[in-house]
Each structure stands twice: as C-alpha cells, then as structure tokens.
Amino acid sequence: MRKILIAGVTSGSGKTTVTLGLLAALREHYQIQAYKVGPDYVDTKFHTRITGRPSRNLDNFLVPDPKMLNYLFLKDTQGIDLAVIEGVMGLYDGLGTDKDAYSTASVAKQLNIPVILVIDARAISTSAAAIVQGFQEFDREVNIVGVIVNHVMSANHYELVRQAIHKYTHLPVVGYLPFKKEVALPSRQLGLVPDQELPTIDQKIEQLKQLVQTHIDLNQLIKLSAPITSRPPAPLVLPVTHLRLGIAQDQAFNFYYADNLDLLQQMGATLVPFSPLTDSHLPAVDALYLGGGYPEEFAAQLAANTTLKQEILAFSQADKPIYAECGGLMYLGQFLDDGQHSYPMVGVFAGVSHMTPRLKKFGYCFAKTQCDTLLAPADQVIVGHEFHHSTFQTQLPTVFEMTKVRDQQVVATWEGGYQVRHTFASYLHVHFYQNVQFATNFVHRLEGFGA
Numbered sequence: 001m002r003k004i005l006i007a008g009v010t011s012g013s014g015k016t017t018v019t020l021g022l023l024a025a026l027r028e029h030y031q032i033q034a035y036k037v038g039p040d041y042v043d044t045k046f047h048t049r050i051t052g053r054p055s056r057n058l059d060n061f062l063v064p065d066p067k068m069l070n071y072l073f074l075k076d077t078q079g080i081d082l083a084v085i086e087g088v089m090g091l092y093d094g095l096g097t098d099k100d101a102y103s104t105a106s107v108a109k110q111l112n113i114p115v116i117l118v119i120d121a122r123a124i125s126t127s128a129a130a131i132v133q134g135f136q137e138f139d140r141e142v143n144i145v146g147v148i149v150n151h152v153m154s155a156n157h158y159e160l161v162r163q164a165i166h167k168y169t170h171l172p173v174v175g176y177l178p179f180k181k182e183v184a185l186p187s188r189q190l191g192l193v194p195d196q197e198l199p200t201i202d203q204k205i206e207q208l209k210q211l212v213q214t215h216i217d218l219n220q221l222i223k224l225s226a227p228i229t230s231r232p233p234a235p236l237v238l239p240v241t242h243l244r245l246g247i248a249q250d251q252a253f254n255f256y257y258a259d260n261l262d263l264l265q266q267m268g269a270t271l272v273p274f275s276p277l278t279d280s281h282l283p284a285v286d287a288l289y290l291g292g293g294y295p296e297e298f299a300a301q302l303a304a305n306t307t308l309k310q311e312i313l314a315f316s317q318a319d320k321p322i323y324a325e326c327g328g329l330m331y332l333g334q335f336l337d338d339g340q341h342s343y344p345m346v347g348v349f350a351g352v353s354h355m356t357p358r359l360k361k362f363g364y365c366f367a368k369t370q371c372d373t374l375l376a377p378a379d380q381v382i383v384g385h386e387f388h389h390s391t392f393q394t395q396l397p398t399v400f401e402m403t404k405v406r407d408q409q410v411v412a413t414w415e416g417g418y419q420v421r422h423t424f425a426s427y428l429h430v431h432f433y434q435n436v437q438f439a440t441n442f443v444h445r446l447e448g449f450g451a
Helices: 015-026 042-051 066-072 104-111 127-138 155-169 201-216 218-224 258-266 295-304 306-315 327-332 436-445
Strands: 002-008 031-037 056-058 082-090 113-118 144-152 173-178 244-248 254-255 268-273 287-290 322-325 336-337 342-344 352-353 359-369 381-388 390-395 401-406 409-416 418-420 423-426
Touching: 002 104, 015 042, 015 144, 015 173, 015 201, 015 218, 031 042, 031 104, 042 201, 082 104, 082 352, 104 113, 104 436, 113 127, 113 409, 127 144, 127 155, 144 155, 144 218, 144 287, 144 336, 155 173, 155 287, 173 201, 173 218, 201 352, 254 327, 258 436, 268 409, 295 306, 295 327, 295 336, 295 342, 306 322, 322 327, 327 390, 327 423, 359 409
Parallel strands: 002 082, 002 113, 031 056, 031 082, 113 144, 144 173, 244 268, 244 287, 287 322, 322 423, 336 352
Antiparallel strands: 336 342, 352 390, 359 381, 359 401, 401 409, 418 423
16 A cells, blocks of 8 residues: 655645546556545545545544544555545645644645645746745655646646756656646636536546546656555444434535544444435435535525425424534525525524625634534534635524634634524534544434434
8 A cells, every 4th residue: 555645836736637637547557545635525526436435534623633633544545555645725835824734734744645746837947946946945844756747838848847847856757737728627616616517527537537647657656655554443432323314415415524424324323315406305314414515506496395495394393403514504594695586495593694705704713612512512612614605694592602713823703503403503514533522422412313
C-alpha cells in the first residue's frame, strides 16, 4: 500500500481536475482509496464515482484527535494498492494565517504523505520555478516530491516550465494537462456542481483519463508515493442497535460524510435511503437523517411533493427523532424563498429560508449546546463547518452559541440550531468521529423510539 497527496498552489489551480484524471487512469491498474482534505462534500462524490469506493474526508479541525484522524485514514486501506488524497485550497491555506491550522500541509505532515504540487501555468513560464521554490522553502517539513503543470498552452510552453522548475528546484515534473475548456467542471455557489447533475460527466472523466495517460508519467508518480507502513486499526468498540434510519438521498440532499454513515452502520443501524424529490411516502423507519445539499435548486419540485412533506411533518409531530443539517434545516422550515418565489416546505420549524447573493456563514466554528439535543447534552462543545448562501428567519429559540476563532482570536459570535419536539436542525455540518459519543447519543435516542 502506498500514498500520495495532490495539492494546489491556489484554489482553482486544477488539483480537482488533475486528481480526477489520475484516479481514472490509475484505477485501471490499481485498487484506489480516495480522500479529500477538508470538509468538502462534492469532490468526494466525484472520487467515489470513479473508484467505486466511498471517498473519505481527512479534516483535522472536524476530527481534532490525531489518533482518530490516523484511524480514519488507515481503516479503509485493507486490500488497497494506493491512497490518493486531494488537498483543499492552496497547500498552506487553512484557518487564519497559521500554515499549520487545518491546512493541506498540516494533514500531509500529520499523516506523513508526500505531496505532488499542481501549478497553473496559463500565464507564466520561468516564474513557475519561483513559485515552486517558494512552496518548497516555506515549510521544509512538507515533503513536496514532484510537480504537475496544469493549463499548458503548448508542448513548447510545457518544456519551458518543466526545465525552469527542474533547474531551480531540482524537483521532477511528472507531467502536465493541456488547457482544454471542454474538460472544465462547472461550479455554483457552494463549489462544483455535483456529479449526478452533469449528464456528460462520464465523458469528461474519460477525456481527463486519456489526457493523464498521454501527458503524465504514472510510473514516476507511483515511485514518488510513499509506503503505508502501519496496519489498518481494529474497529472501534461501539454500542449495537438494530434500528432503521431513513436517509434523504437524491439530487437535493446528498451532503454526507461517508464516515458518519459508516459509523452508524457499524453500530448496526440499517440505512434506508429515500427521496424528498420523488418518493410519495416515507419508508418504514425509526428516525430520519436529512443532510445538506441544494434544496434551493429543486425548491419547486420539493414543494410539489405534498404527500411526503405531510408524512415528515406527522413523523416529527409523533415525537420521532429527526436530525437535519443545513439543506435539511431549509427543507424543514415553512418556506424557502429564492428571491422570486416562496415555496412551501415541510413546516416543522416556524421560519423561512431566504437565499442570499453572498455567503452568510463560511468556515470552521464551535457550537456550545444550550440544552440537551439529539447529539449532545447541554454545555458541550461541538466543532463543525458552516457554508451557506441563505439565512433562516424565525422567532424560535436557538440551541447553539456559535463562535468562530481565527489566529487565537474570536472573530464572530452568533446563535443557531433549533429543536422542536425531537426534531433537531442547524446549519452546522458535523463529523461524528470528533466524538463518537455524538453518534452513540443519537442511536440511544433512537432506541427510545424504535419499534
């Protein structure tokens, strides 16, 4: 088993495009386990589509215990030839100005993973060497072992960049991707458009695979990877349940950490997918889990599915547990207003989601519980991530005191999270492995309402 991390000089440098092409090309000869540094949900779905295995998030803010993060990295490597990790933002970008505050570099050092640096060469030649050298010198503990050049305009352009990087940094350049608009992936307000919404995504991935096979030395890339010397860890000792948990999974709701779902399954919960977009009735379940996604993109269709909305409302009114994050909160409100239309939603929470042109909350934050919730009792701190282009306007009391800290300074405070009966929802995305007791609390709550 070997490991390699694909990092970008900046956001938009092409690390996702390069990673997808590499996964598709390497998948023909190796068993691959893909990972994404940071809290992103969409990139992991592309990884999973290509490799056929759930891609995992490696985030040392959401999972602050180094031993637990190492556990998450190793637990799915049984029978794997190569672990391919995609970075987040630029290599040293994290929270605030500290290069080790939850950056790609910090994860690379923590897990001892060699780094391939992706650089965008659209408008440079020899200056590429200065950029690469700066990344080398900035933190010598980060093991940068090679470079891939993206957005190359011609073979001559590539040779100029390659020779300059090798001359001044002595790093190998393992290849490049030419500038081609047709393989670019479209974006929307929360990042890339998810794969299931792109009818030509498989053709794009095939094109990327062919470009990688033509222009990148995969054998050299494998040689630059490092062996995984630790054995996969023993499974955690967890409580056992036999309950059925309904999971909203469709184009509107699909933001889930794979490890969260795995943890619930390891406890014995049966995950039962259903679609708020197309299903007329709820499945026979003991509780519901409504993840994030893009309900605003499908608001009319969600609003029109009145039978399912009524069943979810009745489920909540029967005091059965519902846990919802971000898009799930928007769906459980009374209305979703996109600025042109106001669409009726489920109505568990007396409030309206208003779409906004700019991000309202973005980044890592701390949530202190003000009362007992489905995940944690009062006076506990949950770490999480918020990223949304909406506000939820309501007169309901909140259950979280929210804090954002950057460079050891509190930079923002607010309130959030709502609980009505045994339905809990907030904008906060939570990774259960920060404290497996959160999942245990959730399952114990389910036990109290199961058949």
